[in-house]
């Protein structure tokens with residue numbers, strides 16, 4: 210306990226070694242992690258958590274690297290959680306991120322942690338959320354969360370971040386139209402990176418058209434053009450991030466309890482979905498038959514399914 214208290218004091222004082230140790234404990238689900246996470250609850254909510262998401266190759270890591278430099282120029286301390294769900298075995302993306310962000314490794318004002326996905330069902334988001342909390346408690350003023358926009362991860366990012374930056378680039382995939390509506394829904398700021406490329410203006414026009422179609426228009430989503438390669442547009446992006454972080458009620462930090470409640474809701478829903486598919490031909494066969502024959506309605510079927518899943522969750 211003394212050791213933990215000492216570790217906690219160092220963590221709250223922002224010492225990098227204590228920060229690294231606490232994150233490792235959480236990441237490895239070491240028993241001491243529970244004590245740390247419990248103890249830091251009173252110290253949360255000071256950091257501005259900025260999420261970057263978008264398709265692979267959009268330039269998120271390169272942009273984050275520039276953004277870090279900009280934050281350091283403004284004397285802000287920075288923590289980065291880079292989440293890449295690609296296989297930790299190939300490790301290519303993680304290694305690439307590390308190398309690209311390495312210009313900051315000698316700067317004690319920047320702490321970078323890469324996380325690989327440990328399977329599905331929200332294990333990733335809970336780790337990311339907790340590590341963001343630890344960086345927050347350690348006094349990092351800006352905590353950056355980079356996730357690859359693969360469907361689930363942008364929702365996870367949306368739950369954790371105060372300001373959500375969606376990074377797109379011209380010439381990715383077929384067309385901007387192909388971008389799932391979901392990724393636009395979560396954006397507080399849209400970035401069209403690679404503005405040095407010929408089709409950038411067209412991408413911006415398409416995005417403006419898509420945003421205009423959104424109804425109701427609750428809030429303005431700025432579109433920022435950047436070139437992470439040469440640093441163009443990074444000051445504009447920083448201003449937009451601070452604007453969104455301070456001015457918009459909709460981006461106000463969710464209380465920690467709310468955040469965990471929503472993570473639990475999402476993860477439970479995802480678990481249920483997986484299990485329903487897995488057990489469709491076994492435990493849930495009868496319920497599905499009854500539903501198909503209109504013997505029971507969908508609500509009744511869902512309630513029954515939950516009950517059956519619960520029984521088999523304990524047995525399996």
Ligand SMILES: Nc1nc2c(ncn2[C@@H]2O[C@H](COP(=O)(O)OP(=O)(O)O)[C@@H](O)[C@H]2O)c(=O)[nH]1
Nearest residue numbers: 265266267268269270271402403404436437438
């Ligand atoms: N032309 C151009 N290339 C860029 C720009 N930003 C990043 N890239 C390149 O795009 C590729 C993917 O970048 P990366 O940051 O790894 O993208 P991520 O997968 O979204 O993290 C790399 O080869 C970068 O050098 C940019 O603004 N302009």
Ligand SMILES: [Mg+2]
Nearest residue numbers: 269270302306
């Ligand atoms: Mg990346």
